Amino acid sequence: MTSKVDVTMLADLLRRAAKAEIVPRFRRLGSADVRSKSEATDLVTEADEQAERMMKAESARLWPDALFVGEESVAAEPALLDRLKDAELAIVVDPVDGTFNFASGIPAFGVMASVVLAGETIAGIIYDPMGDDWVMAEKGGGAWLRRPDGEAQRLSVAAPVALDQMVGMASTGYLPKDRQPQILANLSKVRFVANYRCAAHEHRTFAAGHVHYLMYYKLMPWDHLAGALICQEAGAYVARFDGTPYLPHHLDGGLLIAPDKSSWESLRREVFTL
Incomplete structure (x- = not known):
């Protein structure tokens, strides 16, 4: 299943945003760079906001017909989330998943994006800035670990156990x-x-x-x-x-x-x- 969104380009955008706005701030956040949202452990940092700002601007340039739904965009405009159900094409982004870990200096965080076409998820990408690789899938095409040098490894779930x-x-x-x-x-x-x-x-x-x-x-x-x-x-x-x-x-x-x-x-x- 395809859409107007080039998944390889979207994966590269996640990597570029992480290298520009997230990794340079890891373990370098000041007290003013971290804020609470709904509760003490629900955090947002300058890295989240700046990375999403970059991804939103680039998405608008590359895929102007796609609705952009980012975690921080929805925090600023909650009604945006309601538009996802009826959107013909949407890009959904989490600029820093695991913000609590990121703000605590724990290297377990990621950058995620999915492509939604007519109410169905047709592509998903999870980028690990620390490992510099992606896990990604397009509907019907299997799940893959991909590295910047082009190496790819197909993924498979564990065998069932008791x-x-x-x-x-x-x-x-x-x-x-x-x-x-x-x-x-x-x-x-x-x-x-x-x-x-x-x-x-x-x-x-x-x-x-x-x-x-x-x-x-x-x-x-x-x-x-x-x-x-x-x-x-x-x-x-x-x-x-x-x-x-x-x-x-x-x-x-x-x-x-x-x-x-x-x-x-x-x-x-x-x-x-x-």
């Missing part, structure tokens, strides 16, 4: 308060649970076959559209908690990703019991 052997990531902070205790207790049924505080690296880790599940409750398009497509193209079973497909306009309903449908159903039944 529930008590599953290792994965779960973001539990946004779960309904009345369900948190039970779900946290249920997580004792799996082998291991982690949280990188960075969906970019969690999706990359899953798509490369290193873990067996990802779970998110809060859904913002810049956090999960790219990664969900990449995981799906790597062979994953991806669905909201009610079993329906995850679409760009969905902001709730949770997201569960597993190597296959049987693993997904086991996790949903035994662990993530909402």
Whole structure:
């Protein structure tokens, strides 16, 4: 599936923005360069804002017909998010995913973009500024690790294992308060649970076959559209908690990703019991 957006050019734009506006600020932020948004751990930095400003300007030049939906643009203009559902073509960007890590000097953050065509995610890109490589997918074309020298490696999810052997990531902070205790207790049924505080690296880790599940409750398009497509193209079973497909306009309903449908159903039944 194609659109007017050249995915290779978009991937290069993410890299150029990271090298110009993000990496030079890593571990060099002043107190005035970091601010809280909705809560103390929901941060925005000069790197987020300047990188998104660059990507927005370049996107407007390269793809003037595309709606640009960036995390910081929506923070400034919330109504922008409502336009995504009906947009014929959109580019959705998270300039720094894992801002808390970035602001804390932890090298686990990424730059993400997805392309949405008529309400469907058709391309996803996750760039790692520290490793200087991309994980990316176009719908129907598989998931790939790509490097600037042209090297490419096809990605595949892990083989399914029994529930008590599953290792994965779960973001539990946004779960309904009345369900948190039970779900946290249920997580004792799996082998291991982690949280990188960075969906970019969690999706990359899953798509490369290193873990067996990802779970998110809060859904913002810049956090999960790219990664969900990449995981799906790597062979994953991806669905909201009610079993329906995850679409760009969905902001709730949770997201569960597993190597296959049987693993997904086991996790949903035994662990993530909402």
